[in-house]
Amino acid sequence: MESISEKSKEFYLVPNDVTDLKNVDEALLKNGIASKLLQQYAVNIKAQKQLFILDACQSAGAFSKLIESDATQQKSLALVARSTGTHWMAASGSQQYAQEFSQLGHGAFTYALLTGLEGKAQIQKMITVNGLKNYISDIIPKLMKQYNGSEQFPVSYGFGKDFPVEEVK
Structure with missing residues (x-):
């Protein structure tokens, strides 16, 4: 589960033991995993x-603050990723819901991720982070149209180089 704090407007991953929705901001501070911590x-x-993959509603909120964050944090991430790579993929924008379809057996993002990893995202027998991002960004709007879902656009962000995720044999 996920939530965006009403007070701080920060994205949190929420463990399943957070059930007090009346005091959700307090519960998030106590038990949630803030986007600052993920970063x-x-x-x-x-x-x-x-490669960080977040399949949750409003999951782009986990790194949207990163894009706006202070220069020190961005510089630290950029240095880490300069010769390697640090990438984030989220199921939906910070104001969108990640949709589930029983016909797919998964949410649209998970379905797209799995089919991409099964080979649909391959280029020259290699699945790379950017290839996977491109495939997912292309297929999810088509799935929403096919299954009459509302708009859902996956979001990605990255520093550094692309790298292989899987080699297709």
Whole structure:
């Protein structure tokens, strides 16, 4: 689950034990994972190639503040990703809902991600982060039209180089 705090306007991933919706801002501060913390993970993680995938409503909110954030945070991420890559993919914009369709057996974003990884996003027998982003961005609006869903546009953001996610054999 996810939520955007009414007070701080910050995106939070919400563990399933947060049930007090009357005091949601307090519950988010106590138990939620703030987008600032997710962004700090990207800086602190030693992996040279990072891909964060968020399949939740309004999930672009997790990195929309990153784009607007202070120069120090952006500089830290850019340095981490300069010769490698740090990328974020979100199921929907910060004001959109991620939609589920029983016919697909998943939400539209998960379905697109899985079919992309199964080979639909391959270019020359390689699936890269940018190839996957492009495939998902192309297919989700088509799925919304096919299944009469409301608008949903996946959002992505990245620093550094593209890198392979999978080799198709």
